[in-house]
Amino acid sequence: MNKASEIDIASVTKLYGATTAVEAISIKIPGGTYCCLLGPSGCGKTSTLRMIAGHETITSGDIRLGNTVVTDLPPARRGTAMMFQSYALFPHLDLVDNVAFSLKMKGAPKDERRAKAMKMLELMELQAYATRKPAQLSGGQQQRVALARALITNPQALLLDEPLSALDPFLKVRMRAELKKLQASLGITFVHVTHSQEEAMALADVIVVMNDGRIEQAAAPRQVFERPATAFVARFMGNHNVISGRTVENRGGTMTLVVPQGGRFIATDPTDEIGETADLAIRTDRVRIGMAARDGLGFTGTITNIEYRGASVKISVAGAGIEDFIAILGDSEFFATPVRIGDALHLCWNQEDVIVLGRTGSEFHQ
Numbered sequence: 001m002n003k004a005s006e007i008d009i010a011s012v013t014k015l016y017g018a019t020t021a022v023e024a025i026s027i028k029i030p031g032g033t034y035c036c037l038l039g040p041s042g043c044g045k046t047s048t049l050r051m052i053a054g055h056e057t058i059t060s061g062d063i064r065l066g067n068t069v070v071t072d073l074p075p076a077r078r079g080t081a082m083m084f085q086s087y088a089l090f091p092h093l094d095l096v097d098n099v100a101f102s103l104k105m106k107g108a109p110k111d112e113r114r115a116k117a118m119k120m121l122e123l124m125e126l127q128a129y130a131t132r133k134p135a136q137l138s139g140g141q142q143q144r145v146a147l148a149r150a151l152i153t154n155p156q157a158l159l160l161d162e163p164l165s166a167l168d169p170f171l172k173v174r175m176r177a178e179l180k181k182l183q184a185s186l187g188i189t190f191v192h193v194t195h196s197q198e199e200a201m202a203l204a205d206v207i208v209v210m211n212d213g214r215i216e217q218a219a220a221p222r223q224v225f226e227r228p229a230t231a232f233v234a235r236f237m238g239n240h241n242v243i244s245g246r247t248v249e250n251r252g253g254t255m256t257l258v259v260p261q262g263g264r265f266i267a268t269d270p271t272d273e274i275g276e277t278a279d280l281a282i283r284t285d286r287v288r289i290g291m292a293a294r295d296g297l298g299f300t301g302t303i304t305n306i307e308y309r310g311a312s313v314k315i316s317v318a319g320a321g322i323e324d325f326i327a328i329l330g331d332s333e334f335f336a337t338p339v340r341i342g343d344a345l346h347l348c349w350n351q352e353d354v355i356v357l358g359r360t361g362s363e364f365h366q
């Protein structure tokens with residue numbers, strides 16, 4: 001295999017007529033990284049992937065792979081390979097011919113391309129099915145054929161467009177582990193488009209969260225989850241409450257206080273300097289029930305819903321101008337003192353569990 005190459009996306013914009021699909025995004029994906037482009041439908045993930053592959057023209061900006069600016073190169077000359085959502089296998093060809101297809105296009109002799117295709121099928125543990133047609137395989141096996149077909153060109157980067165979406169949930173989790181293993185053993189860069197937070201968290205070294213054609217945050221999964229940069233990222237990653245609050249300067253430094261609309265300051269000191277309003281995130285599993293601790297922040301509301309989830313219980317509370325605030329409690333904690341819908345409940349959390357969020361994605365730092 002080739003040495004893994006960095007992918008440098010520099011101020012890349014994609015317009016389709018009047019529609020801005022991707023707006024001046026910049027990111028460097030280090031060589032050998034498993035990178036997931038994550039975001040809701042229409043945020044520009046696929047357009048970004050297709051521009052890296054060369055299947056879509058770049059309106060402005062440049063893409064570099066290793067030392068080569070590939071902006072104007074055709075797909076076959078970029079050193080990338082693409083695996084499509086639908087696998088795009090040829091139904092009338094057997095597995096060997098499917099896998100060998102791109103070598104045939106390049107004019108490789110028949111013996112050579114069949115030998116290489118067999119090697120790729122062996123890598124994917126499909127050698128026993130070499131003479132079958134794609135329709136005679138399971139979904140997971142078809143996916144491995146598509147991988148073999150993409151990897152036969154010895155790419156520096158493999159580009160995967162929602163590669164797991166056609167699989168049932170059980171197979172999805174299994175193939176996810178296989179993709180991760182494959183990337184680690186090949187050592188090449190994988191760029192994987194997904195709208196599933198869970199998939200991105202499980203696979204990626206770097207998650208690029210996109211929204212409305214822009215990058216909201218690009219960081220390791222743990223950082224994206226524990227330190228979401230914006231309200232969008234916190235909401236999209238899930239398991240966070242996003243509320244409005246104010247930073248307050250006091251003698252001990254900056255402190256963040258929650259100011260529910262129409263409610264009151266909590267744990268504030270009259271001498272404190274009230275700062276700007278900001279969005280705050282509080283992880284749902286960091287919320288506790290009961291009286292506020294001395295430095296504890298919180299509010300009292302009414303329980304609007306309770307969902308049993310096995311190991312945990314999800315409690316929704318509304319009050320103090322906050323419409324829907326979620327607390328996830330361990331099952332034993334919940335059942336020790338069970339509460340019911342309609343009960344009043346005090347929720348609290350610690351100062352160090354408050355994350356101050358940036359306003360827009362423009363504050364993106366690598």
Ligand SMILES: Nc1ncnc2c1ncn2[C@@H]1O[C@H](COP(=O)(O)OP(=O)(O)OP(=O)(O)O)[C@@H](O)[C@H]1O
Pocket residue numbers: 016019020021022039040041042043044045046047048195
């Ligand atoms: N060929 C096209 N012509 C016109 N508009 C397009 C075209 N392809 C994409 N778009 C628009 O560009 C925006 C970004 O689309 P893109 O497919 O990149 O998003 P996505 O995040 O991959 O979405 P999905 O998850 O639904 O595939 C959308 O508003 C989409 O409607």
